[in-house]
Amino acid sequence: MKTKTLKVAATMGLTALLVGSAAAQESASKPVGYETLTIEDGFNYLGLRLHEAPVASGTITAIDADSIEDSAADFSALTGTYILEIDNGSGIIQEVVTFNSGTEIPTDDLTGEVAVDDSYTLRPVATLESVFGADGGDLDAGNAGTGGADQVWIPDGTGGFDKYYYDNTNLTTFVAAWTNADGSNAVVDPATVSLVYTDGLVIVGAGGANTFVVTGSVKLTETNFALSSGFNYVSSVSPAGSTLASMFGTDNESLLDAGNAGTGGADQVWVPVAGGFDKYYYDNTNLTTFVPEWTNADNGAAVDPATVSLDDASGLIIVNPGAAQSNSAGVPSFYGTL
Amino acid sequence: MKLKLLVLGVAIPAAANAATNVTLQNFSGVSSGNPIVDNTGTPIDNSLSSWAVGTFETAFADGLSGLDTVTADQAVIDAFTQSGASGSLSINGLFNGTVESDSGNANANAPLYALVTYNAAAGVQALVFDLGRAFPTQDGAGNASVDLGRLLTTDDVAFGNTNPVAADTSTLPPPFAGFNQGITFDVGAVIPEPSTGLLSLIAGLGLLARRRR
Known part of the structure; x- marks a missing residue:
């Protein structure tokens, strides 16, 4: 076993979680574990890399322009919000807030990307409550305002953020509550604030460094994520063993926009490090080697993407200078053995 | 012959947040607070007040403490270079919140000040x-x-009364009634202690009774 595999196994506690399909016709064991993330004072770019355990899986029996169906499934007992994962190598994920019937899931038009007999998985979406606790857990809380509070910023999909913190004295109710950090003092039900695992979290830390623990299961297949124009805060998805190569491809198989002898027009991947970011992009004509290379965006040096570890970077920033696009994030190859 | 390679770059698009978040507070829950009060000790009306962060030219900043707190309010406001949007007071006299400032980081390394303004009936106070x-x-x-x-205190005041004054908390919601010391704008404003005011009233009644006899 590779060292990285051992690390992942240790991280995951060598525990297999059996997942029952909706029809109980098959089950798959999913590795689970925990990860401790640190919140320093100031801006922290984090991501959720251990996910809610799947509650259902199965085989797609029908597809149309706005739904998929598994005739052997029974979704009638499922309530809440879920993440639908299509397990055909496309990495497609979608948020599911309701079901059309016991066997049918509403979707975007997937007819061009999904086929009958493709597999799928459903897992509950993480929420502010499931990750940080109904009482704010290990986050520094405010007292009648944001002063001294760790703030959790969630990308809103339009380039901005929805911002929350836990207030020991919410000024609307005068009791402890999750609160909207927009100045309205509006109480927030943390169970209704979804944290989709492709999204990075920005946590603005206050009051000294602290940590919080994320538990859950490891995703073993690739994930598709949408990039808006501009700054995108994303999760690195895989909790251990992930590199620039495994996530985006040795030869940019994830098809990020590449540069040509420079960063112009290129999507840049920013990896948070102490004091700033290490920045990379794929250059079709690296000016050092004159061949396509992953390249350091600061100095133009060619980079071996397999040596750029993302283990310490649960959150990344992808800077997209072009129009909105969709790209895929892979997982380390040894995840196939887990 | 070497060819000069020109590479035309594309500017990185603006960051979604691209700001400095400044969080300030003069109270924390119901346990501690230094309300901003007017010259009668009353916490200032939050609908007529705001706070903001920004900076001053060095020469002006050096002279802040020497300015007349009664007459120089507008001059201070005019000299203040505000950065970002203003913040509001949650409750009369009390603020505990975050503003976004310094878009583009133009103020990096400039001295950071906070300005509280109150549109009092007699004129704006700073x-x-x-x-x-x-x-x-x-x-x-x-x-x-x-x-x-931590909370802002009179020790942080650069223009205003640098001594704490008695606060009349009768206008605050009951949970905050314990905030009996505040920060005010003007040096020299005599704000009677509640107990002093009561003694004065009793003394006045006593004199009135003596006259009637």
Whole structure:
């Protein structure tokens, strides 16, 4: 076993979680574990890399322009919000807030990307409550305002953020509550604030460094994520063993926009490090080697993407200078053995 | 012959947040607070007040403490270079919140001040807090944050009354009635202690009774 595999196994506690399909016709064991993330004072770019355990899986029996169906499934007992994962190598994920019937899931038009007999998985979406606790857990809380509070910023999909913190004295109710950090003092039900695992979290830390623990299961297949124009805060998805190569491809198989002898027009991947970011992009004509290379965006040096570890970077920033696009994030190859 | 290679780059698009978050507070829950009060000791009306962060030219900042707190309010306001949007007071006299400032990080390393303004009936009043630090340098994603991690006190006042004064908390919601010391704008404003006022009233009644006899 590779060292990285051992690390992942240790991280995951060598525990297999059996997942029952909706029809109980098959089950798959999913590795689970925990990860401790640190919140320093100031801006922290984090991501959720251990996910809610799947509650259902199965085989797609029908597809149309706005739904998929598994005739052997029974979704009638499922309530809440879920993440639908299509397990055909496309990495497609979608948020599911309701079901059309016991066997049918509403979707975007997937007819061009999904086929009958493709597999799928459903897992509950993480929420502010499931990750940080109904009482704010290990986050520094405010007292009648944001002063001294760790703030959790969630990308809103339009380039901005929805911002929350836990207030020991919410000024609307005068009791402890999750609160909207927009100045309205509006109480927030943390169970209704979804944290989709492709999204990075920005946590603005206050009051000294602290940590919080994320538990859950490891995703073993690739994930598709949408990039808006501009700054995108994303999760690195895989909790251990992930590199620039495994996530985006040795030869940019994830098809990020590449540069040509420079960063112009290129999507840049920013990896948070102490004091700033290490920045990379794929250059079709690296000016050092004159061949396509992953390249350091600061100095133009060619980079071996397999040596750029993302283990310490649960959150990344992808800077997209072009129009909105969709790209895929892979997982380390040894995840196939887990 | 060497060819000069020109590479035309595309500017990195603006960061989604690209601001310095500044969090300031003069109260924390129901346990501690230093309300901003007017010359009668009444916490200032939050609908007529706001706070903001920014900076001053060095020469003006050096002279802040020597300005007449009664007459120089507008001059201070005019000299203040505000950065970002204003913040509001949650409750009369009390604020505990975050503003976004310094878009583009133009103020990096400039001294960081907070200005509280109150549109009083007699005219606008200004109170300046020296936050004792500079605007930080934003990270590569255009983000930075400042949180003092404590309440603002009279020790932070750069323009205004540097001594705490009695606060009349009768206008505050009951949970905050314990905030009986505040920060005010003008030096020299005599704000009677509640007990002193009561003694004066009793003394006055006593004199009135003596006259009637």
